[in-house]
Amino acid sequence: MLAVRVIPCLDVARGRVVKGTRFVDLVDEGDPPELAERYAREGADEIVFLDIDAAPEGRGTLLDIVERTARRAFVPLTVGGGVRTVSEMRDVLRAGADKVSLNTAAVATPDLVRRCARRFGSQAVVVAIDARRLPDPDGEDGAVPPSWEVVVKGGREATPLDAVTWSERVVELGAGELLVTSIDRDGTQSGFDTELLRAIADRVPVPLVASGGASGPADFVAAVTAGGASAVLAASIFHRRQHSIAAVKAAMAAAGIPVRPVPEDAP
Amino acid sequence: MTRIAVVDYGAGNLVSIDQGLRIAGATAVLARRPADLSRVDGVIVPGVGAAGPAMERLAARGLVEPIRAWIGADRPFLGICLGMQLLFDGSDEDGAATLGILPGRVERLADAPRLPHIGWNAVRRTRDHPLFAGIAPAALFYFVHSYAPRPSGPGARSVTLAETDHGATFVSAVARGAAAGLQFHPERSGPDGLRLLANFVAIAGGG
Numbered sequence: 057m058l059a060v061r062v063i064p065c066l067d068v069a070r071g072r073v074v075k076g077t078r079f080v081d082l083v084d085e086g087d088p089p090e091l092a093e094r095y096a097r098e099g100a101d102e103i104v105f106l107d108i109d110a111a112p113e114g115r116g117t118l119l120d121i122v123e124r125t126a127r128r129a130f131v132p133l134t135v136g137g138g139v140r141t142v143s144e145m146r147d148v149l150r151a152g153a154d155k156v157s158l159n160t161a162a163v164a165t166p167d168l169v170r171r172c173a174r175r176f177g178s179q180a181v182v183v184a185i186d187a188r189r190l191p192d193p194d195g196e197d198g199a200v201p202p203s204w205e206v207v208v209k210g211g212r213e214a215t216p217l218d219a220v221t222w223s224e225r226v227v228e229l230g231a232g233e234l235l236v237t238s239i240d241r242d243g244t245q246s247g248f249d250t251e252l253l254r255a256i257a258d259r260v261p262v263p264l265v266a267s268g269g270a271s272g273p274a275d276f277v278a279a280v281t282a283g284g285a286s287a288v289l290a291a292s293i294f295h296r297r298q299h300s301i302a303a304v305k306a307a308m309a310a311a312g313i314p315v316r317p318v319p320e321d322a323p
Numbered sequence: 324m325t326r327i328a329v330v331d332y333g334a335g336n337l338v339s340i341d342q343g344l345r346i347a348g349a350t351a352v353l354a355r356r357p358a359d360l361s362r363v364d365g366v367i368v369p370g371v372g373a374a375g376p377a378m379e380r381l382a383a384r385g386l387v388e389p390i391r392a393w394i395g396a397d398r399p400f401l402g403i404c405l406g407m408q409l410l411f412d413g414s415d416e417d418g419a420a421t422l423g424i425l426p427g428r429v430e431r432l433a434d435a436p437r438l439p440h441i442g443w444n445a446v447r448r449t450r451d452h453p454l455f456a457g458i459a460p461a462a463l464f465y466f467v468h469s470y471a472p473r474p475s476g477p478g479a480r481s482v483t484l485a486e487t488d489h490g491a492t493f494v495s496a497v498a499r500g501a502a503a504g505l506q507f508h509p510e511r512s513g514p515d516g517l518r519l520l521a522n523f524v525a526i527a528g529g530g
Contacts, residue, residue: 058436058489059443059463096513101443101465126338132465132511152338154371154467154511176335177372179439179467232439232469263441286437316443316463319514 059316060280061101061287062304063265064294066091068137069109071117075243075292085295089124095294096129099301099318103129104235104265104289106157106184107137108210115144119151126152136184136235140165145172149180157235159184160208163215163222166229173230182265183231186211187219187252188239204252211239223256233263235289241269243292248275253283265289272299273307280313325528328354328363330390330406332380335371339510340403340520347521349528357389365399365527366390368406369510371467374429375419377405387422394424399527400502401454404468407497407504411472425482425499427474434490439469446495446507448485454496454503454522455485462515464495464507471506472497501526 066073066088073085085091092103103125107118115138122135135148136157145156156176162169162183173181187204188211204219223234236256238249248269257264263286266279270290279285293299305315327344329337331353344351354360368390370377381387394400394410402410409421414429421429432440443463448455471493474482484503485496495506503523509516 057444058440061442123338126336127342130339130343130511130513130517132467132508149336150338152336154336154508175372175376179441179469180371233441261437262439263437287442 057314059101059314060285060308061265062099062276062301062308062315063102063104063287063289064091064095064100064301065104065106065267065289065291067106067108067291068118068121069107071121073295074108075295088121089128091295092125092133093128095301096131097319099305099316100131101316102132102134102287104134104157105136107135109137119147122148122151122153134182136182140168142168142171142175145176149176155180155182155233157182157184159186162226163206163208163217166225169226169229169231173232178230178232181231182233182235183226184235184237185219185223185226186237186239187249188214189249189252202251202255204255207239211242219252220255220259223260227260227262231262233265234260235265235267238268242267244269245271245293247271248279248283248288250278250283253279253285257284263287273304276304277308277311277313280308281311325349325365325524326352326363327365327367327524327527328352328360330354330366330368330381330386332370332377332384332386335369337369340367340369343510343517343520344524346517347524349524354386355384357385360389360393365401365523366393367401367403367523368409369403370405370409372405373417373419374405374408374414374421375417377409378419378421391422391424394502397500397502399523401523402502402504403510404506404508407506408470408472410497410502410504411474414470416470424502425472425474425497426476427472427479429470429472431470432489432491432493436490439467440489441467443512444487444489444507446485446487448496449483452484452498452503453526454498454519456522458515458518464509464512464516466495466507468506471495472504
């Protein structure tokens, strides 16, 4: 039976792992390949790198980090941030990534999703969707079903896209996986937005990675059981050693969710 | 030192395979033309994506016949993911005709709860094979695919080496003679995956 993946996310800026609240107030958390290797040893099922600066002059640095990581951590690696063309995606894959995550560029040019999927296969194309919950038009909680807008540029810019409709669209174009981040919850440690996850999981056939808001093992369980996620992603709680990957997996297993056992010598 | 050719036909991540072979004590040789397959002890065809474009790129580099000849001579061969699927007659993904070395077609996974099948899943062996020496009988390996081969004909059962469940049960490893194929990615499957690559190096090196 397919195990639900637990994925540490490394936000990378200028060659270092950083983490802030809602993409601002960045704090340095370490060297990307070193952290990736540590997480692989501790039982991470995959590593995600998001190049949050994604400045063109930083491309060489990112490719170098991807290659050094691929040589140290023998788990799958997904890289996002700043990929705007098929040839940029090829460079990231050749450097050692298994999947590339498209976000702002997919919103600007949806056909990029189709072209990347045709060239490298859907399984290599992840679309990252940053979603922000819209206020209830009646001002009464629960009076109408919730909805979410897609935001880009690290949450700084709104779009007219509805997150659920956009999810269906990118899957039609060839996305093989969706990385869904609740911008409202990201960095706040207030739990995943399980309503957002469920709204999308019920409408698309591809795996969904839950992101934004993890505070403890119970949140990961809820993302899977209530949200329908195929994988769960978090950053700060792992970087700051608030919870270990082993503790998260133990809670998931206790809730009847299939997980890959962590190595016996994992810290 | 054992030399392993890793066929490079355009797309995909070869860094992890290269590093896995290095850790196993082998030298990885990126093979981009037929001459690169001389003076090696084993051949790996990796790859992800669709069969048609992969066959076109192999053909453009003149590698189709040398690979067929290598396997025909019963020399150590390992196909990974798409590289395994290419061993069969053809793929339903895009209708492409493939190498036709093993009888059967590559079909979309049936009754899968979600596709692509992405993540770690148990690989249950149906028989012993030196590639899996020292690896637990139902160890988890990393998959990322939507299609898998269905061996057919009288020898189908003897070609199958392992099975995996995602919805229906599919064939996740095959072997015949010195040729083997894996639907999962040993180069992304942690210590068990590295062990498997090391086992291939040992087989290729005559160990």
